[in-house]
Amino acid sequence: MVRENPDPYLVLGVSPTATQPEITHAYRDRLRAHHPDTRHPPASKTADDDLRQVVAAYALLRDPARRADYDRATAHTATPPPTRADTC
Numbered sequence: 001m002v003r004e005n006p007d008p009y010l011v012l013g014v015s016p017t018a019t020q021p022e023i024t025h026a027y028r029d030r031l032r033a034h035h036p037d038t039r040h041p042p043a044s045k046t047a048d049d050d051l052r053q054v055v056a057a058y059a060l061l062r063d064p065a066r067r068a069d070y071d072r073a074t075a076h077t078a079t080p081p082p083t084r085a086d087t088c
Contacts, residue, residue, distance in 0.1 A: 008057030008070070016071065020062070027058040 009016050012026040032038055034051040061067050 006053055006057070007074075008060050011053045011057035012061065020064075023058070023061050027054065027062075030054040031058075 009018070012023060012030055014022055014026045018026070031051075031054055034047060034054055036047075036051070039047055059066075060070055
């Protein structure tokens, strides 16, 4: 089952502060692990979904403009914990 919008950083196993070479390296590692020609055991529905998630995550993170848009969008959806001033 494919999750609709998995976090691309989690899919590739990198932090949000990762550099472009780190993202590319992680993508290639994940691609090798999930590619039908190199994975063991051969094809399964879950493995195909994992491969799609890896490719989609890299497509988003390799483009600096799309990555910046994603980072801005996710920063706005995260709610910080209340501070002491907020509770008074």
